[in-house]
């Protein structure tokens with residue numbers, strides 16, 4: 001039996017939302033620098049592709065409204081703002097310390113006017129139906145159970161013809177770079193994360209990447225959530241994938 005198959009059979013239960021929020025609260029100080037270090041500097045490029053894809057086709061849309069879910073320390077919101085300074089960006093996350101860290105990056109009046117933040121669970125958004133042109137979520141969906149609830153909420157708050165863009169690690173069950181990436185994920189990343197942050201959150205990161213579904217499984221869930229068409233783009237040999245789901249135009 002291949003090693004990857006054995007790992008999926010030992011799947012552990014997903015921690016509840018309080019445990020997930022508390023975990024991000026513990027590592028908040030380390031979150032941005034470790035993102036840069038552990039992704040070998042690639043993470044901001046992935047977010048740039050996400051922002052570009054989320055905004056594509058809305059170049060002439062006035063009063064553009066974007067929702068950044070599981071927004072954390074606001075790197076995606078900032079990437080959206082860099083491309084569309086006129087867009088109204090709402091950033092939501094259920095971990096208050098992550099959002100506070102992000103708010104400290106809103107240093108100019110223009111940034112403060114464009115990006116508003118609120119604490120909310122992506123599975124139950126305090127937002128009206130059909131109120132956003134585009135929704136983003138980077139490295140959030142892996143932490144959410146059940147995922148379909150968040151996908152249904154994304155679909156509900158999007159206007160007809162709107163788009164949800166979900167950036168997430170690919171399933172770690174897939175061998176990448178002849179297994180070099182998988183070795184990094186399973187053995188090096190948790191050790192480095194523990195060394196710098198003193199927390200086991202990075203072992204959780206490696207485990208949830210290993211257990212994450214394939215792009216096709218995720219596409220089926222997005223269709224089940226109501227989206228009309230779904231596709232995905234592999235980034236960096238599929239280490240990360242951008243899942244794009246369009247809501248039907250009326």
Ligand SMILES: C[S@@+](CC[C@H](N)C(=O)[O-])C[C@H]1O[C@@H](n2cnc3c(N)ncnc32)[C@H](O)[C@@H]1O
Nearest residue numbers: 070071072093094095098121122138139140143
């Ligand atoms: C890995 S961080 C990603 C942050 C940011 N999007 C980025 O690109 O760096 C995951 C974030 O998802 C948030 N999160 C997890 N489950 C959530 C949920 N059900 N509702 C809202 N936020 C959630 C966590 O609090 C955390 O800030």
